[in-house]
Each structure stands twice: as structure tokens, then as C-alpha cells.
Amino acid sequence: MAGPSAADNYAGVYEGRLQPGTRPALLIVDVVAAYLTEGSPLFMQSAAAAKDSNRRLADAARAAGVPVIFTNVQYQPGGADGGVFYKKAPVLKAFDEGSPLGAFPEDLIPQPGDRVFTKQYPSAFFGTGLAEVLHAEGIDTLLITGYSTSGCVRASALDAMQYGFIPLVVREACADRHEGPHEANLFDLQAKYAEVIDEAEAFKVIGA
Template sequence: MAGEAGRDENYAGTFDGHLQPGKRPALLLVDMVEAYLVSDSPLYCETAAAAVAVASELADACRANGIPVILTNVEYEPGGGDGGVFYRKTPVLKVFDRGSPLGAFPPALVPREADRVVTKQYPSAFFGTGLAEQLHDQGVDTLLIGGFSTSGCVRASALDAMQYGFVPFVVREACADRHPDPHEANLFDLQAKYAEVIGSVKALGIIGTD
């Protein structure tokens, strides 16, 4: 408790700015695939199923309101020849070698015809994908972000979203990590410096369902 109090005192007045949504939001769901949902997967996350349920609700609301939905997945050449240093550092990424069932979207998040699927090889949804340019062309200025894992690809994508000029809103209940400590620490740091961390009710308000 003393450590938390010291942390809050250190951040107060220094990292307490806030962002407002723009005029054209989109939903970005990062790597919400079976690798995090199947219990015998090495990437299994106990809280992932609950995050998928929230993400599915957000996606349906976006589609009903004409708001773009983007889903990312990860896919490598067998053996990871296109995965570079990331694949070498994190051998568990072999679960995303082309053809692996663990790379599939779960039934609740199977992309619809109008959705955009971005296949990536690195943590950020923006790195090497052309996503920023596509969203700018659509006039998108705000991103609602959920996915797996909070401390990895969600954080990387939210940081890049900010750096590309999008206002990032990370939806707490739509994110999950394999351990609560990195989950909470990264949400804390994202809120402090790079994004707004919001609940699903506020996210639905930005979508326009309230």
C-alpha cells in the first residue's frame, strides 16, 4: 500500500492529462485469437474469454453504427523466416506459424464482410502493415482498442496509435494478460502517458449507443 501511495503521489500533477475522442472512431481488436483461449495453448490466458465477450459487444455496436472494425492476427512462414528478432526472442510464436488452428479467430469474433483483417508479424498493429495510412484515408481520428496481451501487442499498438496521431482509448474489459500484474501496470502507464483507459460503458458511449 505504501508503494502504491508513493506511486500515485509521484504521478499526480505530472502525468494526469486527459484526451477527448475525435469525430471519427474505429475499433481495433488486437490478436484476439484462439491461442489465448484454448486451455492447452502455451499462451492461454484465463481472462481472455471475458475480454472476447466484451470485444464482441463493442464490435456489434460499431457495425450497427457504421464504425470501422479492424481485427489483427499473427501469421508466420513455417519456421518464422519473416519474424525476425521477435520470433527468435520469443519461440512460443511458433503457435502462429501458417496453418496453426491457434491463429484462428474465435466464433464470437469471426470477421464480418465489412471488417478489415490486418495480418502482422510484430507487436504493433501498425508496424509494416500500412494500417495508419488506411485509417487516415478513412478520416479515422480515434481508436478504441482491445486485445491480447495488454502488456505486449495492445500496449505496442496503443503507443503507435498515439504516435500516428490517433487518439487511443484502451478498453479495460476488452483486454487481457496472462498475469494481473503486467496487465494492471501497463494499463496504469498507458493512462498516465499515452492513452485513455476506459470502461466498456464509456466505449459504447463513444460508439454512440448511449
């Protein structure tokens, strides 16, 4: 006999809701060539559509005066600064310093006034100083997007919550290697740590 659905199982347990604050920023996590280039070991079929959503959100945010923050990943040759993460996932050599796979796509490059934080671990916050910068600027809400949903997006959303920011994960602007992990992580983020919103809702938060 089949058990209850995930939604039924979580009902009545994880039903809290977060409301956006008054000072949002857009955090674009690791939207770089490694995930968009066919033949790359990290290539994802769904990455291109998510990139297009990110571009629309970034344009709207800049027009509304909402800060736009990018992250990328870069390692010293051989992963000397990559620690256990680099050992666990040798595919990260795609981000060794000088690799073209670490570059931002031509149609989503940081613009003057945008910020870029380079990281070595999944979370946009770990070892980067991002939280301190956001707190200093009075940011209370983060629209979080990028790659991959189950990896760096999830880690960044979790840390955003732990640092006191309201995390809003934008569904269309995230992508993963497979629909299963993508949907499962969006489900769990919504249940416990963040609000998963669509692109139209994100535009409203931005004020576009």
C-alpha cells in the same frame, strides 16, 4: 518506511487528458484461439471475458457504422519473417502458417465490411499499412482492445498515439497472462499515452 503510492508519485506530473475525436474505429488486437484454448502455451484465464466484451463492442460498432478492424499474427514456417521477435519469443511458433491457434474464435469472426491486418510484430501498425488506411478514411480515434495488454495492445496504443490517433484502451476488453502486468500497463498507458476507459464509455464513443 514505505514510499508514496504509484498514483501519488505520478500526481502532478502525468495528468493530461485526451478527448475522443469525431470519427472512431474499433481495433481488436489478436483475439485468436492461441489465448483462448486451454493447453495452448499462450492460454490466458482472463481472455474469455475480454473476448465477450470485444464481441459486444464489435456488434455495437457495426450497428453504428463504426469501422471494425481485426489483427492476427501469422508467420512463414519456422518464423522466416519473424525476425528478432520470433527469436526472442519462440512461443510465437503457435502462429506459424496453418496453425489452428491463429484462428479467430467462432463467436468473434470478422464480418463483411470489417478489415483484417495480419502482422508479424507487436504493434498493429508495424509493417501493415494500417495507419495509411485509417488516415485515408478520416479516422481520428481508436478504441483499442485485445491481447495482451502488456504486449500487442500496449504497442498498438503507443503507435496509435505516435501516428496521431486518439488511443482509447478499453479495460474490460483487454487481457494478459497475469493481473500484475495487466494493471501496471493500463496505469502507465493512462498516465502517458492513452485514455483507459471502461466498456460503458466505449459504447458512448461508438454512439451505441
